[in-house]
Amino acid sequence: MNRRTVFLTTLAVTPALTLTACGSEEPDASAKGSGKETLSTAPVSSAPASDGRPAVELPSDLSYTFDWPKTGDKEKDAVLADSEQSIKAVDQAIVNQNALDKAYLYYYEGEAAAQTEQFIQAYVDAKARVTGKYRYYHFAVQVRDGGEASLVYCEDQSKAFDMYLKDRKVDKTPVTENSYVLYTTQLRKNDKGVWVITKLLSERGHDQCRP
Numbered sequence: 001m002n003r004r005t006v007f008l009t010t011l012a013v014t015p016a017l018t019l020t021a022c023g024s025e026e027p028d029a030s031a032k033g034s035g036k037e038t039l040s041t042a043p044v045s046s047a048p049a050s051d052g053r054p055a056v057e058l059p060s061d062l063s064y065t066f067d068w069p070k071t072g073d074k075e076k077d078a079v080l081a082d083s084e085q086s087i088k089a090v091d092q093a094i095v096n097q098n099a100l101d102k103a104y105l106y107y108y109e110g111e112a113a114a115q116t117e118q119f120i121q122a123y124v125d126a127k128a129r130v131t132g133k134y135r136y137y138h139f140a141v142q143v144r145d146g147g148e149a150s151l152v153y154c155e156d157q158s159k160a161f162d163m164y165l166k167d168r169k170v171d172k173t174p175v176t177e178n179s180y181v182l183y184t185t186q187l188r189k190n191d192k193g194v195w196v197i198t199k200l201l202s203e204r205g206h207d208q209c210r211p
Helices: 074-096 110-126
Strands: 006-008 013-015 036-038 044-047 056-059 062-066 128-144 148-164 169-171 180-189 195-204
Touching: 056 074, 062 074, 074 110, 074 128, 074 148, 074 180, 074 195, 110 128, 110 195
Parallel strands: 062 128
Antiparallel strands: 006 013, 036 169, 044 056, 128 148, 148 169, 148 180, 180 195
């Protein structure tokens, strides 16, 4: 399990307080070996702000692959683009050790924002952050009248880990079916034209996401 470890309920997602990653047994060269590994300091990469959206700056040891090409539908593609930024913005808050980081609050509201704040705070309390590679795939997006939408997608956490800040040690665990997570999000288009997440559900080890 890792930073997106959540318990699925009928109403919403409650972030778990355990921070152990569902990692790969074949990590990248920067984190080879077993057990806890030291990660070297890396420069920060950034995604520039656009259309009033906040910039997101992340260490270069974090990377993201979104295997959801543009649909050709303007609103659907906007949902996908804002969802990408919302995922990265949460990780920025974790890296910054700030449970009230403005970037993720730009993309989350209500129930989803409150739960995400608790989730980030768990990392702050543990003095830990995330590192590694994340891949997103098998998406389905729907846009409805009235400025509402839904996005379902999978996350591959098999090359993602937790790192404790005091000694910069990376905690790695073997790949299991729980390394693959199905997410269901509900979104609405706010008065700024941003697709914000209002609800988030997840199911770890879902058949749809396992390779």
